[in-house]
Amino acid sequence: MWDNHRALRTLANLLLGSSVMMVLYAAGFWLTHSPVFPVKKIQIQGEMKRVTPEQLRYIAEHELLGTFFTLNIDKTRAAFGKLPWVREAQVRRQWPDTLQIEVEEHVAIARWGENGLVNSRGEWFDAASDQPLPVLYGPAGAQKDMVAMLAALKPVLQPAGLKPQRLWLSPRRAWRVELDNGVQVELGRGDVEKRAALFAAHWKGTLAALPYHIESVDMRYPNGFAVRMPDYKAPPAHGQKQ
Template sequence: MWDNHQALRGLANALRLAALAMLLYAGGFWLVHSPLFPVRSIYIQGALKRVTPVQLKYIAEHELAGTFFTLDIDKTRAAFQKLPWVRDAQVRRRWPDALFITVEEHVALARWGENGLIDTNGEWFDAASDQNLPVLIGSAGSEKTLATALPKIQQALSRSGLSAVQVEMSARGAWRVELSNEIRLELGRDDVEARARRFAEYWKGNLAALPYKIEYVDMRYPNGFAVRMPDYKGTPAHKTKP
């Protein structure tokens, strides 16, 4: 081999290429990790109502680590998502030293029992709120179903002038609604919106005029409804046909 000049030239070229590659790698490694390329500017974007500048500043100062090149985008995104009202955060670099972070907040729709909130996407999140929100009650995994149904039930009740302050779905899929005037509305498992709409019509036409305190209205009857009035001196339950 040592007498083969062509092979020796090939070996020398290969060694030179390897040395050049190692030099480029070392230079690139130094460039990427060099403190000469810090993140100097952080820009926060998004319609923020609940997330405060103090919270964002704390995350920026205590959770972000690395240079412009080495900063971990996924970890940075996760750091901002730790904030209670942050639903999502998108992070992107902009040369030479800027970081742009777009923050999406949760929009609270209701309270989830006594533990946390439900947003308009049907997602549970743990945050404090002083808003006057209806309460949703259901089994684990039913959050989205209840969140989807709530606006429809509210719309169905709108003609009555009443609103739902609590909506509950049992493990068997039966719906119960507590109204703003403290009446309990039993809607059963089927045709929930139609039954709520039917109640609204009867409320404006008949029920609101009754001179008794109404405890609950049961709309599960196909051709009528039952009304529980504790002050009524007749039968315990007053059944009415339209």
């Protein structure tokens, strides 16, 4: 073999190539892990009303580990996602030393019973709010349907000057709503928006003028509705002594 110049030249080339590769790998490893390339700037973008600068600063100081090259983008995104009002965080590197973070906040639409909030996309999230929000009560996983129904009922009730304050969805998919005047309306499982519109029309034209406290209205009847008025007393039958 030692007399075979071609084989020796091939072996030398392989050794040289391996050495170059090892040097390049070592240089690349040093380059990406060297403290010479720290993250010096963090740019945070997004319309934020609930997320505070102090919260963002805490995440930046305690959760962002590594250099410009070694910083784990997924872990960084997850770190900002831990903040209660952050729905999503997009993280990008910008050469040579900047990290760009775009934050999308939750927009709270309603409360989910006594446990957390629901955003405009029908997603549950755990955060505190002092906003006067409607309250939703329904089966697990029904948040999107309930947000959609809440949005549908608002314009239907608006002509009567009413707003939904609480909304229930039963396991059998029957709807009930409590309005901001305290009246509960049974809407059932079919033609919910139509029944709500019919209630709004009768409320504005007839019900609101009644001299009694209205507790609830049942709109599930095919040809009418039933009104519960606890302080109403039926007049005596004809000929009956009072």
